[in-house]
Amino acid sequence: MPATPFHLGPGLLIKAVAPRHFSMAAYSVAQIVIDIESGYYMLKGGYPVHRQAHTFLMGGLIGLACGLIVSRVGVWWARPRDLIPDALAAEYRMPIAVLSGVFGGVFHSVLDGIMHADMRPLRPFSDANPLYGLVSLRVLYLFCVITGLVGAALLLAWERRARRF
Numbered sequence: 001m002p003a004t005p006f007h008l009g010p011g012l013l014i015k016a017v018a019p020r021h022f023s024m025a026a027y028s029v030a031q032i033v034i035d036i037e038s039g040y041y042m043l044k045g046g047y048p049v050h051r052q053a054h055t056f057l058m059g060g061l062i063g064l065a066c067g068l069i070v071s072r073v074g075v076w077w078a079r080p081r082d083l084i085p086d087a088l089a090a091e092y093r094m095p096i097a098v099l100s101g102v103f104g105g106v107f108h109s110v111l112d113g114i115m116h117a118d119m120r121p122l123r124p125f126s127d128a129n130p131l132y133g134l135v136s137l138r139v140l141y142l143f144c145v146i147t148g149l150v151g152a153a154l155l156l157a158w159e160r161r162a163r164r165f
Contacts, residue, residue, distance in 0.1 A: 004035070005148075006111075006145070007031040007107075009144040009145060009147040009148025009151065010147045011024055011027040011028060012151030012155065013150055014027075015027075019090065022090065022100050023067070023091045023097040023101070025074070025092070026063070026066055026097040026098070026100040026104065030066040030101045030102075030105045031104055031108055033053075033062055033066055034062055034108045036053075037049075037053040037054065050112060050116050050119045050120075054120075055109060055120065057124070059108050059121075060102050060106045063100075063105025063106065065101070067098035067101025068097070068098060070091070070097045071098065074092020075092055077092075111140070114134050115132075116132070117129075117132055
């Protein structure tokens with residue numbers, strides 16, 4: 001799933017369920033940064049397209065870096081503003097951003113591991129991919145789309161409710 005919005009679906013649902021404890025920004029940035037690797041090899045015509053960034057270890061480290069960057073940029077961006085809602089402030093609180101980024105980096109490898117035969121999520125410890133074909137592509141896509149739609153609907157509903165009060 002190179003640079004796909006499907007990866008964002010589960011993140012939207014988590015943000016909707018735990019808005020003060022999840023950074024959608026850090027999660028999303030980790031998804032995009034990891035897929036730069038796939039995009040590069042696809043454009044170059046190289047195979048496999050899922051290499052080191054698409055492992056649990058490197059994905060987690062990339063997510064960690066993304067969480068740290070989101071946290072620092074968020075603090076800088078929000079500094080002059082006085083009143084920021086808790087759910088928005090959670091986007092850049094360091095522990096939340098870091099954990100969300102790490103989760104995003106690792107979960108990226110889970111989603112792609114199910115779908116792509118060239119994935120080796122356990123590297124450097126093993127070349128196995130126990131996730132490949134775990135569920136059908138249809139189920140995987142439905143999972144991503146449904147979690148995204150439910151998460152977006154919940155976020156919109158809560159935003160509307162907050163505006164009334």
